[in-house]
Amino acid sequence: MVNFSPKLDVSLDPPLPKTRNEGLVIRKYGGSSLATPEMVNEVADEVAAIAEAGDRVVLVVSAMGDSTDRLIDLAGKFAEPPAPRELDQLMATGEQVSAAVLAMALTERGIEAVSLSGDQAGIEVAGEPGAATIVRVDPGKIAARLRDARVVVVAGFQGRDADGELLTLGRGGSDTTAVALAAALGGSECEIRTDVHGVRTADPRIVRDTRVVRTISYDAMVELAGLGARVLHPRSVELARRHGVAVRVTHASDPGPSTVVTAGEASMEDVPRVIGIAHERDVRLVRVEVSASGPDHYARVLATLAACGVRPDNLSWPDPGELRFTVRGTEPLGLPIARLAMELDARSTVFEDLGSVSVVGTALLDPPGFLPGLLRVLADHRVTVPAMTTSPSRLTAVIPADAVDMTVRALHDSFGLAVDRP
Amino acid sequence: MVNFSPKLDVSLDPPLPKTRNEGLVIRKYGGSSLATPEMVNEVADEVAAIAEAGDRVVLVVSAMGDSTDRLIDLAGKFAEPPAPRELDQLMATGEQVSAAVLAMALTERGIEAVSLSGDQAGIEVAGEPGAATIVRVDPGKIAARLRDARVVVVAGFQGRDADGELLTLGRGGSDTTAVALAAALGGSECEIRTDVHGVRTADPRIVRDTRVVRTISYDAMVELAGLGARVLHPRSVELARRHGVAVRVTHASDPGPSTVVTAGEASMEDVPRVIGIAHERDVRLVRVEVSASGPDHYARVLATLAACGVRPDNLSWPDPGELRFTVRGTEPLGLPIARLAMELDARSTVFEDLGSVSVVGTALLDPPGFLPGLLRVLADHRVTVPAMTTSPSRLTAVIPADAVDMTVRALHDSFGLAVDRP
Numbered sequence: 001m002v003n004f005s006p007k008l009d010v011s012l013d014p015p016l017p018k019t020r021n022e023g024l025v026i027r028k029y030g031g032s033s034l035a036t037p038e039m040v041n042e043v044a045d046e047v048a049a050i051a052e053a054g055d056r057v058v059l060v061v062s063a064m065g066d067s068t069d070r071l072i073d074l075a076g077k078f079a080e081p082p083a084p085r086e087l088d089q090l091m092a093t094g095e096q097v098s099a100a101v102l103a104m105a106l107t108e109r110g111i112e113a114v115s116l117s118g119d120q121a122g123i124e125v126a127g128e129p130g131a132a133t134i135v136r137v138d139p140g141k142i143a144a145r146l147r148d149a150r151v152v153v154v155a156g157f158q159g160r161d162a163d164g165e166l167l168t169l170g171r172g173g174s175d176t177t178a179v180a181l182a183a184a185l186g187g188s189e190c191e192i193r194t195d196v197h198g199v200r201t202a203d204p205r206i207v208r209d210t211r212v213v214r215t216i217s218y219d220a221m222v223e224l225a226g227l228g229a230r231v232l233h234p235r236s237v238e239l240a241r242r243h244g245v246a247v248r249v250t251h252a253s254d255p256g257p258s259t260v261v262t263a264g265e266a267s268m269e270d271v272p273r274v275i276g277i278a279h280e281r282d283v284r285l286v287r288v289e290v291s292a293s294g295p296d297h298y299a300r301v302l303a304t305l306a307a308c309g310v311r312p313d314n315l316s317w318p319d320p321g322e323l324r325f326t327v328r329g330t331e332p333l334g335l336p337i338a339r340l341a342m343e344l345d346a347r348s349t350v351f352e353d354l355g356s357v358s359v360v361g362t363a364l365l366d367p368p369g370f371l372p373g374l375l376r377v378l379a380d381h382r383v384t385v386p387a388m389t390t391s392p393s394r395l396t397a398v399i400p401a402d403a404v405d406m407t408v409r410a411l412h413d414s415f416g417l418a419v420d421r422p
Numbered sequence: 423m424v425n426f427s428p429k430l431d432v433s434l435d436p437p438l439p440k441t442r443n444e445g446l447v448i449r450k451y452g453g454s455s456l457a458t459p460e461m462v463n464e465v466a467d468e469v470a471a472i473a474e475a476g477d478r479v480v481l482v483v484s485a486m487g488d489s490t491d492r493l494i495d496l497a498g499k500f501a502e503p504p505a506p507r508e509l510d511q512l513m514a515t516g517e518q519v520s521a522a523v524l525a526m527a528l529t530e531r532g533i534e535a536v537s538l539s540g541d542q543a544g545i546e547v548a549g550e551p552g553a554a555t556i557v558r559v560d561p562g563k564i565a566a567r568l569r570d571a572r573v574v575v576v577a578g579f580q581g582r583d584a585d586g587e588l589l590t591l592g593r594g595g596s597d598t599t600a601v602a603l604a605a606a607l608g609g610s611e612c613e614i615r616t617d618v619h620g621v622r623t624a625d626p627r628i629v630r631d632t633r634v635v636r637t638i639s640y641d642a643m644v645e646l647a648g649l650g651a652r653v654l655h656p657r658s659v660e661l662a663r664r665h666g667v668a669v670r671v672t673h674a675s676d677p678g679p680s681t682v683v684t685a686g687e688a689s690m691e692d693v694p695r696v697i698g699i700a701h702e703r704d705v706r707l708v709r710v711e712v713s714a715s716g717p718d719h720y721a722r723v724l725a726t727l728a729a730c731g732v733r734p735d736n737l738s739w740p741d742p743g744e745l746r747f748t749v750r751g752t753e754p755l756g757l758p759i760a761r762l763a764m765e766l767d768a769r770s771t772v773f774e775d776l777g778s779v780s781v782v783g784t785a786l787l788d789p790p791g792f793l794p795g796l797l798r799v800l801a802d803h804r805v806t807v808p809a810m811t812t813s814p815s816r817l818t819a820v821i822p823a824d825a826v827d828m829t830v831r832a833l834h835d836s837f838g839l840a841v842d843r844p
Binding site for chain 1: 459462463466493496497499500501502504505507508509511512514515518519521522523524525526527529530535536537539541542563586588
């Protein structure tokens with residue numbers, strides 16, 4: 001299996017504090033929680049209460065509601081597509097506006113608050129416009145502000161590179177900013193306020209009686225997020241794992257259960273268990289037959305695919321000379337297949353109209369394991385399975401797209417996920 | 423006469439180039455020239471033509487049309503008044519958006535262009551939020567960009583202070599940014615594209631047949647700007663004077679005559695001439711009688727006025743123990759007058775419903791001078807004149823507010839300003 005492996009790092013300078021910084025709340029609010037001035041004022045009320053209770057607060061904010069879309073629309077009036085560097089310069093203002101108005105709202109409530117752009121917050125990034133990664137956070141910048149202000153509001157999704165260029169982080173960028181700040185400042189936990197209660201045992205649009213997962217390991221979260229739960233972007237989870245930051249996902253306005261993503265509670269660490277059922281639609285299965293087998297040939301196939309922007313998933317080589325993988329989405333595959341034929345004399349076959357279901361959990365393959373249970377459900381429901389891959393934390397079956405909903409429900413039921421456990 | 427003396431400086435590091443930078447166009451577009459996406463695209467067409475002809479271009483832009491008002495409205499939804507620092511963080515995004523979209527539009531036309539915030543452009547400022555002044559421009563930042571890009575678009579009205587704080591420059595800030603960049607980069611001229619054709623010989627709302635002044639000295643421009651022409655803010659003119667930058671004011675969309683503000687052409691330098699007629703409404707005349715005369719007492723009066731935020735204009739002391747000055751605007755004067763009475767035992771009288779007319783020009787008092795002509799017009803029209811002040815570049819008469827329009831017309835006609843001269 002090819003895991004999504006985000007290239008992220010936080011080089012801490014000075015190094016990570018030895019003791020966790022208690023009394024410091026690090027919290028991110030997504031754009032859906034800041035969609036209107038009224039919602040911003042509600043967030044300000046909530047944060048003011050924390051600050052008044054004595055904690056210092058570092059907030060990371062996304063752009064307000066649809067302002068990102070409005071900025072993209074504006075850009076479209078001048079260029080199609082806009083120059084990536086300039087799109088970044090433009091987009092970064094969305095988060096800066098959110099940060100400034102939230103700091104205003106807090107100041108209005110008598111709370112000393114300052115807003116900072118990613119640059120002002122000491123977030124150093126590298127990479128290309130729209131897809132930068134955080135390479136370093138200077139914790140001194142925010143720490144200095146926290147000596148005077150009770151709340152520091154940081155514009156998420158952005159930073160400054162070594163040449164002074166402003167760059168945005170791309171998808172999941174604000175979550176990643178929050179986790180990076182928690183790591184750099186030694187916060188014990190990073191809270192993500194969003195529009196869901198946390199991670200569920202399956203997609204509630206498919207399964208009626210889903211449950212919020214109370215704790216989940218970083219690894220299992222990456223599997224879930226990459227497959228469909230989309231509560232946290234895998235890159236932010238990966239960063240949290242590296243720096244041991246616990247991430248709590250909570251609904252912004254509706255109190256209730258929440259999910260903590262962490263290294264795992266000691267007592268549960270080795271207990272095999274199913275956490276949830278993930279799924280994917282718009283999956284295609286590609287079979288590539290090369291004239292000569294061997295790792296070298298496979299590597300050349302993968303290089304050609306990467307050059308065409310194709311990201312293979314669920315990779316396997318069932319027979320010598322054959323590579324099999326899935327591709328998500330609906331992007332045409334004509335060009336990569338033509339290049340594979342021309343450059344490597346490879347014949348490719350694409351199977352369309354597929355989806356996938358995945359059982360995600362811990363130690364799934366430890367005996368007796370959960371694979372027999374998965375196979376039994378598939379067989380009982382006469383689901384054809386053109387491909388399957390397994391790992392200790394994920395068992396994935398590629399199935400017809402029109403069987404996805406039914407299979408997710410059957411698996412959720414079969415593994416008893418709706419019942420709360422102690 | 424008390425001149426408006428803006429505290430502005432550009433410390434150049436490295437120092438001002440010895441030779442002017444030919445082939446470098448430095449131009450500012452005001453918000454009214456960037457009010458709609460269509461207007462931004464028109465500006466992009468115009469600038470692309472210059473860049474294609476071979477020149478490098480540094481643009482300074484204001485926020486698009488009403489976006490500044492919209493940001494102020496947004497701020498009003500969170501705080502009244504908003505924290506000044508946060509208002510600056512918010513307002514600065516307006517110019518950053520303009521700069522980014524204009525750079526996009528240029529890139530779309532095949533012109534290499536980059537946008538820069540004031541900070542990225544190396545503009546160092548000092549002072550308070552909303553009222554910062556430029557203390558230094560690092561020309562290396564823009565010069566480095568001009569090696570790759572034909573056009574650099576700089577967000578006006580902003581900079582970064584020594585502590586890394588983002589600050590805006592307040593009124594006239596974008597004009598001042600443009601002049602500061604011209605000084606720092608050694609541009610031979612700074613062009614201001616705005617919604618007027620330049621400086622006129624009088625207010626066209628009062629006088630029908632005004633003429634655009636082709637050249638005007640820095641000093642005369644300050645007199646005009648401070649009095650009512652309001653084409654360029656005095657602070658930008660003062661900065662241009664200090665660094666010998668010629669400023670050309672041109673209508674952004676309607677070609678035609680323009681005004682160049684400069685040290686003066688050699689051949690005209692010593693020729694006495696009237697440039698235009700300025701005027702002011704909402705003027706009050708204040709007469710302060712102090713118990714003891716002398717510079718020390720006058721100084722105490724002025725200190726008390728300054729402490730109350732009163733800026734005296736057209737100051738004179740006609741008799742021992744009496745100080746006379748005008749105050750613009752409609753702010754109540756009760757507090758300063760009460761303090762003058764309490765602290766200095768001074769009796770004050772305020773004359774309301776006044777205005778002023780000023781003959782602005784060069785060497786106005788050289789014999790035979792223009793004062794007789796001014797006095798004749800006032801006498802012919804039976805205008806009462808409660809106060810008058812003169813300087814070589816300005817002759818000002820305080821007159822009843824309801825006589826302002828008629829007197830401006832009479833003076834414009836009497837000094838032959840409507841006729842174009844060679």
